[in-house]
Amino acid sequence: MTRSTKLRGTWVAALLLSAAFSHPVAAQTPAIQGTFVEPPRPTTADEVTLVVYGRQSPDCRFTLGSPSFFPDILHFQLQASRAACDSPATEPFETRVPLGRLAAGDYQVGFQVGSQPLFWYEMFAVHPTSRSARLHDELFHVDVEWRNPANGNLVHATALPLTDESAAFWFFGPDNVEVTVKVLDGRPVNGHWWVFLASMTDLELTVTVLENLDDCLRLPSVPPSCPTRTYRQTAGANRNLIDVQAFAE
Structure with a gap:
């Protein structure tokens, strides 16, 4: 705006x-x-x-x-x-x-x-629809890619913001959510940010969580030199996870 x-x-x-x-x-x-x-x-x-x-x-x-x-x-x-x-x-x-x-x-x-x-x-x-969810005042950028079994192509999921800590992603339409991701500040407990991922599909997918530390996305580096966590689910499986060692303070 x-x-x-x-x-x-x-x-x-x-x-x-x-x-x-x-x-x-x-x-x-x-x-x-x-x-x-x-x-x-x-x-x-x-x-x-x-x-x-x-x-x-x-x-x-x-x-x-x-x-x-x-x-x-x-x-x-x-x-x-x-x-x-x-x-x-x-x-x-x-x-x-x-x-x-x-x-x-x-x-x-x-x-x-x-x-x-x-x-x-x-x-x-x-809010505008976006391929990337931006959490915690845009400190974390979350992207989800999934593989279309019909043609084998990788497709970017569309993000739906839920709260400043969480987002959902859809593949085929906004009424059919496939993945939810939440990032919590666990630093007072163990000095790390925590990532929670819930999958509601058995399609192959990759979730990437990037920490825009020190505004690293503005640096002239490809790919961005930012702290990143990547989580993968193979086709035919269903993976939910909790990563309490995701990003150190």
């Missing part, structure tokens, strides 16, 4: 916060308690669903209209079943809104009733 995009997102967030706290919310406004997206860390290959939950008045339920897409804001209008809703918002509700596939970037979700100011916003990020 560019600097201008970050600045625009910061400005929009400040504007929404100002609107939320400087204008009283009408009695008929539902009490939105939160939103989240599924999958939790979506990529550009995922069908994204927005989940909105909270409480509403039992005699005045709300529905969400289709979102209006601005550069980095999804703007929703809430429609009430009655013009005036004075009873307390005590009934739990949950609404699921399919958003489809989104471009990579940071998004903000805003809600509005009628002409009132936006009274709730949330942020989420959509």
